[in-house]
Amino acid sequence: EADIYQTPRYLVIGTGKKITLECSQTMGHDKMYWYQQDPGMELHLIHYSYGVNSTEKGDLSSESTVSRIRTEHFPLTLESARPSHTSQYLCATRGSGETQYFGPGTRLLVL
Amino acid sequence: GEDVEQSLFLSVREGDSSVINCTYTDSSSTYLYWYKQEPGAGLQLLTYIFSNMDMKQDQRLTVLLNKKDKHLSLRIADTQTGDSAIYFCAEIRNSGNTPLVFGKGTRLSVIA
Numbered sequence: 001e002a003d004i005y006q007t008p009r010y011l012v013i014g015t016g017k018k019i020t021l022e023c024s025q026t027m028g029h030d031k032m033y034w035y036q037q038d039p040g041m042e043l044h045l046i047h048y049s050y051g052v053n054s055t056e057k058g059d060l061s062s063e064s065t066v067s068r069i070r071t072e073h074f075p076l077t078l079e080s081a082r083p084s085h086t087s088q089y090l091c092a093t094r095g096s097g098e099t100q101y102f103g104p105g106t107r108l109l110v111l
Numbered sequence: 112g113e114d115v116e117q118s119l120f121l122s123v124r125e126g127d128s129s130v131i132n133c134t135y136t137d138s139s140s141t142y143l144y145w146y147k148q149e150p151g152a153g154l155q156l157l158t159y160i161f162s163n164m165d166m167k168q169d170q171r172l173t174v175l176l177n178k179k180d181k182h183l184s185l186r187i188a189d190t191q192t193g194d195s196a197i198y199f200c201a202e203i204r205n206s207g208n209t210p211l212v213f214g215k216g217t218r219l220s221v222i223a
Contacts, residue, residue: 033210042215043154043199050208058210090153098142098161098203100211102153 003027004103006091012109013081021076021106023091029101031094032074036060036087037105043090049074081110115214117200122220129187131217133200136181140202143176144211145185148197157185157198187219195221 003026013019023032030051035043035058045058049068063085064078078085091103116134123129135143141162146154160167160174160183167174173186187194200214 031208043213045210048210092154098159099156100144100201101156102146104153105151107151 004091004093004101006089006103006106008106009104010107010109012111014111015080015082017081019078019081019108021078021089021091021108023074023076023103024072025093025103026072027093027095027101028071029093029095030071031100032068033092033094033100034058034064034066034074034076035090035092036062037090038087047076081108083110086110114212115200115202117198117214117217119215120218120220122222123190125190125192125221125223127190129185129190129194129219129221131185131187131198131200131219133183133185133214134181135183135200135202135212137202137204137212138178138181139204140181142203143174143183144199144201144203145172145174145183146199146201146213148199148216150196154199190219190221192221192223195219 005024007022033048034046036046037043044060046062047066049055055066089106094100144159145157147157148154171188175184197216197218199216201211
């Protein structure tokens with residue numbers, strides 16, 4: 001099992017606000033990922049990182065940004081939240097092995 | 112077209128076996144995975160299979176891999192109401208540095 005923490009778990013915020021979703025892990029995994037998922041729907045990869053100072057855009061165009069200054073943290077930032085950003089955001093990690101682990105997710109509602 | 116395809120819905124009676132199917136297109140897939148997602152939660156890894164294997168069994172779960180047809184299945188024996196969830200198939204390709212490619216998920220409903 002993996003220790004992946006996402007905060008906050010739930011967030012309700014007004015349009016135009018800047019928000020940062022936190023993801024942290026204690027396994028020292030190099031690879032980290034952010035997915036966006038509407039309820040009961042498919043996963044969309046929005047950002048990923050192979051290690052410190054590495055960030056890549058995923059398959060889904062996103063208005064969010066990420067940073068990877070430390071191995072343990074991979075925060076996701078929305079500079080100006082909009083109702084279309086309402087979704088669940090899932091963080092995941094993978095080490096040198098083949099297993100990818102997911103965090104519990106952050107449910108975001110933008111009013 | 113889709114890289115990883117799954118049927119979207121499956122409904123079974125409690126106690127019956129469930130079979131969730133997945134097809135993929137990339138012959139370079141090295142590992143294939145099954146994840147389970149319960150409402151409001153993240154994805155939980157159920158099991159995975161290396162591409163040189165045909166079958167893997169873990170308690171009530173049996174994974175079958177047909178590389179020729181690029182077909183992966185997950186069989187859940189004695190399906191329980193707690194198995195109701197969305198099941199995602201995923202693959203990893205080549206060296207494994209690329210992100211996993213996920214199917215759209217199959218929603219399994221277990222009828223008591």
